[in-house]
Amino acid sequence: MVLTGIRLTTFRNHRDTTVDFAPGINAFFGENGQGKTNILEAMSYLGLTKSFYAAGDADTAQFNEAGFAIEGRLMSDAGISHTARILYRREPPSKEMVVDGTEPETLASAVGRFPVVVLSPENSAITFGAPSDRRRFLDVILSQVSAAYLTDVMDYRHVLRQRNRILSEARMSGKPAGGILDPWTQSLVAAGARVCHRRWIFVEEFRETLINAYTSIVPEGEAPDIRYRPGFSGEMGDVNQIAEQFAGALVRQRNEEARRGSTLAGPHRDELEMTINGTNVQQFASQGQHKSFLVGLKVAEFAYVRDRRNETPLFLLDDVFSELDGRRAGKILTLVQGLGQTMVTATDDSAFGGAVPWGRDHRRFTVEHGTCRQAP
Numbered sequence: 542m543v544l545t546g547i548r549l550t551t552f553r554n555h556r557d558t559t560v561d562f563a564p565g566i567n568a569f570f571g572e573n574g575q576g577k578t579n580i581l582e583a584m585s586y587l588g589l590t591k592s593f594y595a596a597g598d599a600d601t602a603q604f605n606e607a608g609f610a611i612e613g614r615l616m617s618d619a620g621i622s623h624t625a626r627i628l629y630r631r632e633p634p635s636k637e638m639v640v641d642g643t644e645p646e647t648l649a650s651a652v653g654r655f656p657v658v659v660l661s662p663e664n665s666a667i668t669f670g671a672p673s674d675r676r677r678f679l680d681v682i683l684s685q686v687s688a689a690y691l692t693d694v695m696d697y698r699h700v701l702r703q704r705n706r707i708l709s710e711a712r713m714s715g716k717p718a719g720g721i722l723d724p725w726t727q728s729l730v731a732a733g734a735r736v737c738h739r740r741w742i743f744v745e746e747f748r749e750t751l752i753n754a755y756t757s758i759v760p761e762g763e764a765p766d767i768r769y770r771p772g773f774s775g776e777m778g779d780v781n782q783i784a785e786q787f788a789g790a791l792v793r794q795r796n797e798e799a800r801r802g803s804t805l806a807g808p809h810r811d812e813l814e815m816t817i818n819g820t821n822v823q824q825f826a827s828q829g830q831h832k833s834f835l836v837g838l839k840v841a842e843f844a845y846v847r848d849r850r851n852e853t854p855l856f857l858l859d860d861v862f863s864e865l866d867g868r869r870a871g872k873i874l875t876l877v878q879g880l881g882q883t884m885v886t887a888t889d890d891s892a893f894g895g896a897v898p899w900g901r902d903h904r905r906f907t908v909e910h911g912t913c914r915q916a917p
């Protein structure tokens with residue numbers, strides 16, 4: 542997929558910005574606070590129906606304006622042109638998406654239609670942050686490629702909340718929860734086993750992709766790896782075997798759960814373990830290794846989503862080059878040139894050196910005060 546053009550209307554600090562893109566690298570240069578990230582954020586709406594930042598839609602509409610519009614022109618890998626438009630109004634709050642002139646049944650069903658992979662500064666939580674940040678990484682990829690997974694995760698969260706509430710109320714009242722817990726435990730095990738199974742299979746498949754991606758960024762001698770560590774002790778297997786193990790773990794924890802008033806085993810405690818040469822990334826990696834690992838994960842995500850959806854995603858790299866030395870930056874730029882269309886932001890082109898031949902395939906733009914124009 543290629544985004545051939547976009548128009549932003551009263552979106553963040555862009556009053557009315559229209560840009561035509563090249564099929565390769567499109568770089569947005571400009572001082573801080575000029576509106577570079579905002580352009581990438583608008584692109585993320587076309588793929589995800591929402592911002593890749595946690596911000597709500599009301600934040601992205603321009604101050605004192607009634608709403609915003611984002612219109613994109615796209616070309617699929619098969620050479621078919623599409624249009625996609627997102628319209629948001631503040632009052633009454635409404636958001637609609639129109640693809641090729643028709644509204645998809647639900648916004649959720651439009652997610653992943655135009656796949657995007659985002660690498661932004663807040664993603665650093667994946668390697669630096671808590672296990673929940675890494676579970677979120679798994680969930681974002683898996684929901685883009687499987688609607689069933691998204692349903693299972695949402696079911697699991699719902700059941701977990703209910704089960705925790707019962708455990709917590711029982712603890713406070715001093716009366717054991719007893720039989721009323723059982724149906725919730727069964728639902729928890731059913732949804733949880735499917736989530737766990739999918740995550741485990743995914744990580745096994747994804748490892749290889751990650752190792753390949755990483756070695757194209759980093760010189761030899763660094764071997765990355767990822768491992769799925771389920772949030773209960775037990776062997777992985779098919780969904781039924783996992784369900785048995787998970788149920789057994791809950792039985793073993795029964796007394797401790799009653800004492801603490803919450804669910805102590807399950808996918809909400811999964812960990813995605815990341816290592817370089819066998820050493821834990823989160824605890825011991827250097828800044829540069831963190832960043833390279835993250836880029837490796839994202840390049841692998843790109844390949845994974847592309848292969849599953851049979852459509853090349855749009856790669857959005859926000860502020861990626863700021864802390865990288867020229868050699869690593871050059872390697873990444875060379876790597877992405879072979880992947881597909883990439884949108885990158887940077888304050889200036891110093892990290893780019895001579896790595897990108899600007900012209901027909903790769904364009905650069907200057908972003909200033911909510912405007913964007915092509916630079917020679």
Ligand SMILES: Nc1ncnc2c1ncn2[C@@H]1O[C@H](COP(=O)(O)OP(=O)(O)OP(=O)(O)O)[C@@H](O)[C@H]1O
Binds near residue numbers: 577886
């Ligand atoms: N809802 C909004 N309405 C109008 N302006 C907004 C809105 N939200 C953010 N802005 C403005 O957008 C600007 C930030 O834009 P953006 O984050 O794209 O900057 P940037 O070019 O990526 O900068 P940096 O190099 O620092 O990352 C700020 O000046 C901010 O005040």
Ligand SMILES: [Mg+2]
Binds near residue numbers: 577578859886
């Ligand atoms: Mg920015």
